[in-house]
Amino acid sequence: MKEAAIRRLLAANLLCVLSVVLTAVVPAFFWDGFTVLGTHLTWLCICSGCVSTFNILLHLVLKPNLSPKRSSFAHKISRFLKCCIYFFMSCILFHAIIVLYGAPLIESVTETFLFAVLLSTFTTLQCLCMLGPNIQAWIRVFSKNGAMSIWENSLQITTMCTIFGAWFGAFPIPLDWDRPWQVWPVSCSLGATFGYTAGLIIAPLWIHWNRKQLTYKSR
Amino acid sequence: MRLRSGVFAASCLLVEALGVALFLRGFFPVAVRSLPRREARGDPPAEPAPPGPGMVSNWTKIPPPLFKKVVLVLIDALRDDFVFGSKGKQFMPYTTQVVEKGTSYSFIAEAKPPTVTMPRIKALMTGSIPGFIDVIVNLNSPALLDDNLIWQAKTTGKRIIFYGDDTWVKLFPKHFVEHDGTTSFFVSDFTEVDDNVTRHLDRVLKREDWDLLILHYLGLDHIGHMTGPNSPLVGPKLREMDNILKKIHISLLSKEEASLPNLLVVCGDHGMSETGSHGGSSEGEVHTPLLFISSAFEKRSGPLTQPGLVQQTDLASTLAVGLGLPISRNSVGNLILPVVGGKTMREQLRFVHLNGFQLSRLLQENTPAYEKDPGYEHFKIAEKSHGNWIKLYLEGNNSEILLNLGKKVLKQYLEALKTLSSSLSKQVAQYDMYSMMVGTVIIMEVLLLLLLSIPKALSSRAEFEVPLSPPLFSLLFYLMCLMLCAVHVIVCTSAESLCYFCSMSWLTAVGVMMLISALMCGILSAIAKIFENSRLPLKNLVVSSSSWSEIDVLILAGTIGHVLSLGASSFIEEEHQTWYFLINTLCLVLCQELCRNNFLLKEWEPHHSTTMKQNFDSVGEASECKNIDIPAAGNSKLSKATSSAEFIKGSDKWISLASPWIILICCRLLRSLNQTGVQWAHRSDFGHWLTSSEHKSELSFLAAVSLLMILFLVQRRCSLVSKIAMALGLLGVYSYRAAIGNVIFPWQHDSKDISKGITEARFVYVFVLGIVFTGTKDLLKSQVISADSSVKSTGLWEVYSGLVLLAALLFRPHNLPVLVFCLLIQTMMTKYIWRPLKCDAAQITVMHYWFGQAFFYFQGNSNGIATVDISAGFVGLESYVEIPAIFLTAFATYTGPLLWAIHLLCYLSSEVNRNSAAVGHGCFCYAVLRSVPVAIYIVLVTGLRYHLFIWSVFSPKLLYEGVHVFITAAVCLFFMAMDQKHSQKV
């Protein structure tokens, strides 16, 4: 049972990685002059859009958290709206944190905000898909030993990796190499993306290695 | 002998300070390059002898002067675009006209960093590149002993008159027949410094009894420091300079006789950066204009070309030739050929030969393998062809051929000169490696000793056995002493270059050797002990390392990451970014910790939480194998985990949760107050907005609010008397700033005349001393009568508030919010973060250290020399007094780290009831935190000593680190004293 679940997780995650890679490659065929570095803002939009649609589709297809009760249509709508609000709020929060970290407040707002959207896509959106707009569940998952399934474990790992990637991505900015990828926010968003993909790949492997130790309490 | 951690750490730091001092002395050697100038007057070389027998050139003397009178106008901080750029066209019409159409040659002279006035004057007058140490003695410039232009001119009987910056008078005492020095320290004075120079001008220009007139104008530099290069004040000042130049030029032309023309030289000592300061190596700081104006030159024809780039040091050689003097022996400059371009070919060749001869002699004296130097080889070839040319000349050959051949020789000479001076400039940095090595060894040994004793020092008793006698009397110790002494003798007898450590008395040297051996023995015995212990099972290590909290991981990673970042020059230039990044992350992690504490802890069963929350703060403690302390720690943490959930309730809980965010916002605001570093220093910031003259009322309002806030935040824990003293002192600070014209009182609308504010500043000093004295009295009382600890903490807080008041006086008014936020963050951290989370002493120390570092940069400092605010050293002083000035400047520069360190002491001694060893732990951690970066940085700098940026980036940082070590040593002594009192009581 567990092996099969891990395999399913791996497949889903690899598809996610593929979608990220495709966003960097495919648009170049349709649009001349598209490069991840050169037209970074466009790429940011495309990447966040693709990853989020892909995640939502994946969620709809796989339904890793089987909700026990069938809910009404109105309930679903309100749930969806709540998700949207949460996502937007998380964008704002990320934006605020990035500004607190020293990003310019007035100049390059678009860059900062799109970077915040990217981060939200990689972290909050996944949480929303997996856990729904339920803060209590989020806190549970992100406290130590709080995960209750391999999916939640994977969520923990990818979120952490994304944040770390973005964090490490800020390191080369002060260097005086004058490279195109040192421009704000290229290195950070690349860092976040690499962190996210690394997290996606690491998560199933890590769960596989530690499958003996991992015991999930039921609620 | 039993030692407590505090005592141990303080003594370690003292030894380390000794090591750092020795290293600094070796790294910044006082350059002894050529023979002293008294012996330097060897005969000038004759013209190269033409080949073949019987023919000897009869020209053996120094060529006669080319100019009768020379006027050198040095405008401090004159940037190249002030003359050649749009500003020059707009504000210096006469000069622009002379440059474009007159008889002049214009160049851009490149100054070498450090771009500070005194080293630049030395470079201009000696032609050598002064070492970095000149920056430190800048404030107290001793007489220049090297061979230099002024001395040469004086000994040949030239009469020199000087008006301007009195650095010259100190550098060249008794050299001028007439002088009037103005002091450059009152930076806010824009007009008087220059009027003091100009008022002599009319009289002097009429007279005939001088040969060389030097004028050094400071006003532009002061305007730059206060308002930046783009301020509206720059234009009128440039116009004033233009008028002065016009006056001098016209007067020189009118007095010209048939015999010899006169020369007017206009130059800057250094430029200014986009913020108006200088000291670094940005383009604006190193590029200065250099104009030669004389009727001897040809009128410029044809379109204006971009002025050529020359070195600042070239001026000395050129002027020496122009005045008919021998070129200074240490000069690395090249003759600027166009200046002598009007002379005959024979004379021109003679000049460049003299220059080349001087350079090659300097090379001979400084490099053993000088014959292989390409410059030297070129020079020899050129000399040979010069001889051939002279042969042809004496034979009276066709002038056409002679001219062409001469041009070729000239070209060869110029090539040789260029190569020679570049290879000489490279050699300027000559390090005293032996002293550096000894210093490094001491520092590394102290670091190792500190690291090895971490487990012991951070144990709950915070004291450990130092086996003093066995290592001291062991054979190893004596053997090492003997060996080191032998090495010392060998090194010192064989070394050719001067070595500071060798020049010390042998008793001192033996003392240092004994110290090194003793430290080595201490390290060895500590290692031996650890190996003994490691035979015990290592289970504890695994357990404790897995239970590190996020804070511990961050603290460790941050410390290591920062140390590693010191290897890259851009990370040093932008070090503030590192610290801001780290404290931001720290705040977020603290926020997460608080969330967990508030939301989750209740649900956990006690035994679970103990395993989770067993925090061990550093590697050392993780490797602690004798687990005597662990049960105790575990117990305390158990109670901590269970109690802290109930500890904060209601509204406090939400304030506690919000506090990291408030701190983050404070830090963000502070970050945009002072843009610092190099890459983004030009970005606009609040500080510049506030200091510009249009926003004086905003600045006044901000300063007043900040002072009120400081009073509000500080007075909580003071006694009534100090409260009143504090209030009066802060009022005095405001009136001091009003007196020197930084801020205005609301009722004062007309700008009244600016004074130096001596009375007001001294009024504040009285209160600072009063408050500190009251605090010290309380501390002494608590020690002698052993009263309750509340007296002691009040005393400490009073000392702290006295320092805050001093900082408020010394800070520029726009920096007062830094002080406010410092106090605010400390208050919030204490109340809502550290107390509820019950962080242990080591974590608290690291956080204090990080915030201290961040505040160092928040207050506008950087790792460049230019940001040191020397005006702080003159607050309340009539004139420059060395000791108080240095003390005040150091205090103003290191206010951030210092205030946080003292606050750490206040906090830890208030926590003594919970953890009796807190102060000792804090002191020890502080010492370790300071030692690690210093030790690593010193090794890095030794490795990178030939790096391109060594003088502009790494050396200033080294100075900052060194001074920080001295200050930390003093702080740790204070810690130790506080710790002492406590332990006597127990």
Ligand SMILES: [Zn+2]
């Ligand atoms: Zn200057």
Ligand SMILES: [Zn+2]
């Ligand atoms: Zn200056």
